[in-house]
Amino acid sequence: MARDLIIVESPTKTKTLKKFLGGDYSIEASVGHIRDLEKKDLGLGENYEPRYRILPEKQDVVKKLRQAAKKAKTVYLAPDPDREGEAIAWHIAQVLDKEEEDIRRVTFNEITRSAVMRALESPGTIDFRKVEAQQTRRVLDRLMGFKLSPLLWDKVKRGLSAGRVQSVALKMICEREAEIDAFQPVEYWVIGSDLKAAEKPIFHARLHKIDGKKAEVGNGEAAAEIVAALESGSYKVATIEKKESKQNPSPPFITSRLQQEASRRFGFSVKRTMSLAQRLYEGRDIGSRGSVGLITYMRTDSTRVAEEAIAGVRELIVSSYGKDKLPPKPNYYRSKKGAQDAHEAIRPTTFDITPEIADRYLKPEEARLYRLIWDRFVASQMVPARFDVTRADIAVDRYTLRAQGKVMKDPGFLSVYEEVRKAKAAESGTEPKRGDTLLPPLAEGDGLALEKVSSEQKFTKPPARFSEATLVRALEDNGIGRPSTYASILSTLSDREYVDRIKRRFHPSALGKVVNRLLQAGFSDIINEGYTARLETELDKIEDGDLDWRGALAEFDTKFTKDLETAGSEMPDVKREGVPVDGECPECGSSLVMRFGRYGGFIGCSTYPDCKYTRDIEVPGDDGDDGESTSEEEIPPCDKCGKPMVKRRSRYGTFYGCSGYPDCKNILRTGPAAEKPKGTGIQCPECKEGEILEKKSRRGKIFFSCGRYPDCKFALWNKPVEEACPQCDFPLLTHKVTKKKGPHLVCHKKECDYERILADEQPEEAAAKS
Numbered sequence: 001m002a003r004d005l006i007i008v009e010s011p012t013k014t015k016t017l018k019k020f021l022g023g024d025y026s027i028e029a030s031v032g033h034i035r036d037l038e039k040k041d042l043g044l045g046e047n048y049e050p051r052y053r054i055l056p057e058k059q060d061v062v063k064k065l066r067q068a069a070k071k072a073k074t075v076y077l078a079p080d081p082d083r084e085g086e087a088i089a090w091h092i093a094q095v096l097d098k099e100e101e102d103i104r105r106v107t108f109n110e111i112t113r114s115a116v117m118r119a120l121e122s123p124g125t126i127d128f129r130k131v132e133a134q135q136t137r138r139v140l141d142r143l144m145g146f147k148l149s150p151l152l153w154d155k156v157k158r159g160l161s162a163g164r165v166q167s168v169a170l171k172m173i174c175e176r177e178a179e180i181d182a183f184q185p186v187e188y189w190v191i192g193s194d195l196k197a198a199e200k201p202i203f204h205a206r207l208h209k210i211d212g213k214k215a216e217v218g219n220g221e222a223a224a225e226i227v228a229a230l231e232s233g234s235y236k237v238a239t240i241e242k243k244e245s246k247q248n249p250s251p252p253f254i255t256s257r258l259q260q261e262a263s264r265r266f267g268f269s270v271k272r273t274m275s276l277a278q279r280l281y282e283g284r285d286i287g288s289r290g291s292v293g294l295i296t297y298m299r300t301d302s303t304r305v306a307e308e309a310i311a312g313v314r315e316l317i318v319s320s321y322g323k324d325k326l327p328p329k330p331n332y333y334r335s336k337k338g339a340q341d342a343h344e345a346i347r348p349t350t351f352d353i354t355p356e357i358a359d360r361y362l363k364p365e366e367a368r369l370y371r372l373i374w375d376r377f378v379a380s381q382m383v384p385a386r387f388d389v390t391r392a393d394i395a396v397d398r399y400t401l402r403a404q405g406k407v408m409k410d411p412g413f414l415s416v417y418e419e420v421r422k423a424k425a426a427e428s429g430t431e432p433k434r435g436d437t438l439l440p441p442l443a444e445g446d447g448l449a450l451e452k453v454s455s456e457q458k459f460t461k462p463p464a465r466f467s468e469a470t471l472v473r474a475l476e477d478n479g480i481g482r483p484s485t486y487a488s489i490l491s492t493l494s495d496r497e498y499v500d501r502i503k504r505r506f507h508p509s510a511l512g513k514v515v516n517r518l519l520q521a522g523f524s525d526i527i528n529e530g531y532t533a534r535l536e537t538e539l540d541k542i543e544d545g546d547l548d549w550r551g552a553l554a555e556f557d558t559k560f561t562k563d564l565e566t567a568g569s570e571m572p573d574v575k576r577e578g579v580p581v582d583g584e585c586p587e588c589g590s591s592l593v594m595r596f597g598r599y600g601g602f603i604g605c606s607t608y609p610d611c612k613y614t615r616d617i618e619v620p621g622d623d624g625d626d627g628e629s630t631s632e633e634e635i636p637p638c639d640k641c642g643k644p645m646v647k648r649r650s651r652y653g654t655f656y657g658c659s660g661y662p663d664c665k666n667i668l669r670t671g672p673a674a675e676k677p678k679g680t681g682i683q684c685p686e687c688k689e690g691e692i693l694e695k696k697s698r699r700g701k702i703f704f705s706c707g708r709y710p711d712c713k714f715a716l717w718n719k720p721v722e723e724a725c726p727q728c729d730f731p732l733l734t735h736k737v738t739k740k741k742g743p744h745l746v747c748h749k750k751e752c753d754y755e756r757i758l759a760d761e762q763p764e765e766a767a768a769k770s
Helices: 011-021 056-071 083-095 113-121 128-155 166-182 220-232 255-266 270-282 307-321 364-380 423-428 468-477 486-495 510-523 529-544 549-570 763-769
Strands: 004-008 025-029 035-037 052-054 075-077 103-105 187-196 203-210 235-247 385-396 399-410 447-459 499-502 505-508 579-584 591-597 600-605 614-616 645-650 653-658 667-669 678-683 691-696 702-706 719-721 733-738 742-747 755-757
Touching: 004 011, 004 056, 011 025, 011 113, 011 270, 025 056, 035 083, 035 128, 052 056, 052 083, 056 083, 075 083, 083 103, 083 128, 128 510, 128 529, 128 549, 166 468, 166 486, 166 505, 166 510, 166 529, 187 220, 187 399, 203 220, 203 385, 220 399, 220 447, 235 399, 255 270, 255 364, 255 468, 255 486, 270 364, 270 486, 307 364, 468 486, 486 499, 505 510, 510 549, 510 591, 510 600, 529 549
Parallel strands: 004 025, 004 075, 075 103
Antiparallel strands: 035 052, 187 203, 187 447, 203 399, 235 385, 235 447, 385 399, 499 505, 579 591, 591 600, 600 614, 645 653, 653 667, 678 691, 691 702, 719 733, 733 742, 742 755
16 A cells, blocks of 8 residues: 655654654655756746756755655655745655645644644645745845856956845945944043941942933043042932832744854854754654654744643643742733744743753753753743842932842742843943842931942943844844844855954955945945845735735846946956055055955055065954964964964965975964873874874864874874773773763774773763863
8 A cells, every 4th residue: 555755855854753653654855955946047037937957966866756756645745834845845846746636735833743643634735925935035046146246256256146135244244344443432430439328238329410410421530520529428318219120031932032042152153053953853862752853943933832832831830840930821922023923933842851851862062952942931931030129319419329229039930041131232332230239228318338439431332243143133123034044144254255253253354345345336225224124025925925926026127137237337346456455565666456366365566467566464353352363573483494484375264384385384373372282191003103192173172193193194082091992902992971871981993892881980080081
């Protein structure tokens, strides 16, 4: 009897589905998109009709899907429940030799038995409006990419790209840099007094008003005058205000908020967060349970939660935290305008796999992200945190000081989850408020004793450069892009060398500034936040059936084609003429220009090839101390031949090379000084001459390798132990620590399966060895 066929996107999903569907269904994966627009003539026919081709690397996949479909009575298309997933399902349907009634569309927000069985019991059809919205987005990107990128290749250098969202993100980064460059710091002074009441503790009050108006102290002379008055004045409590304040829990995660919080809390890149979330969604092995999908679909901008999930988490809150932590009614959160409410928020799929249980089976980064999602969702259905807040205004002649005390009455949801809120003050460049303190009992009219007066000079700060988290927030606030696109946008900016990342902040590179300047000069009417957000809204209207997709494309293409014609003739030819910069050539006195070669940007003489003077473009640090650079005078001579080291450039960046090249090929990387390798005292088992050294990789991960590298390339990740394997006599064992087995020794040889559990080793010793 023929089995029905289920086709999903990811091979990982097939493993999870097979666990609870057993042999009732055949399950295959498309491994993402199987078709794309043809490359010839933009892949478009008359009136923007797309022409598709099967991707060369997917020919075998399509062949396998066709064979499986022939054996099946019904084919269930189950790619992800979003526009891209809908388009993938439609493309699969187009290549299968099946009748339309034998192909059904199923979607599930979580990969659990109940969700999948519900979807199979009530299958639907492909949503062609969603397909049209995705198709429109793909054609827009093709029009811009295939027409605008070649212009940049011709005018600047090959390999560059421009994009509907990518170029707007670059514009935002460049504009932020311009704000920082133009920023003029303003002096201000923070003044306050430490005071003592009849009872402890001593508390701090900050200058709040002068003659009833907001206190603004802009120079040292004014500050000294106020300090003198406060030191000689008498302090009296003018007013007391007491009230209860509440802090409500945050809604469960949507994609962008998860990306931002994982970045702030763990330092995860957007790309890393999405990769980890994808694994948790598609399924991880949880002991005897097999592969389990641990979270709901991770690409969503909706805060909606299924009623059964709300019921489940409310039971968990009562059993784990007590009835007093549960609100009388569930908490519901409003999704932002334009959210695709078909999806739920990101939440755990089951409440019997707690983070503590999952920790035993997940990799450390997966476990951290799972706990973050779990805690945020549980907290979202708990009662608010409650505080007693006391605010005291203290009079000293014409000056008013203010002290505020805050005492937690009930932690509520804060007993489970507290959001990292560092970004707001950093983004605004403003002085954060002094931390809330505990105040002694106070009453209006009470006199207070002065302990000391403090004053501190400060300067306003420029707006902070974008981090991944804050750039995603800015794109989201402007209605640009979708949850599924942010990771690829940020990656492209770095891949095209439009930005440098210094201390996890985006600095526009010289190339990025030039490209942005050229694009804004020729295409400012379409490469801007408002127009790009409008296009996103139009894609939503196409999906809702309120806008014709061909009409939307025609409007864009008309405007774009006009800009393209103008830019083709008026855009400066940076490739041939360069970009003029200040200064004269030190070798011939001619003007200097900035150019861009295969290994990056550089400053060169404008008379090239008559004069071949060049120098590197310096990458500035953040306020002078972000860049970990080394000046030339700090570079020691070559440690192999004694000749001077000179700065050179390659496709991988700048480095210092021996001036005796090619006779001496010694190099020294720029950046922070590398840690000196540590000896282990263990002889290399491969060459039997060198010592195994402890080193650090470029990404900071410790590894061990022979000191005779590159003559001997023996290396291993785990710490070597000088003890021969009792099973195969290999000269050393390696020390490993896993959650399942704890500390243990294993043989380094792949073909040998010897291992020995170190049951008597203490956790501290294991951590030190690992």
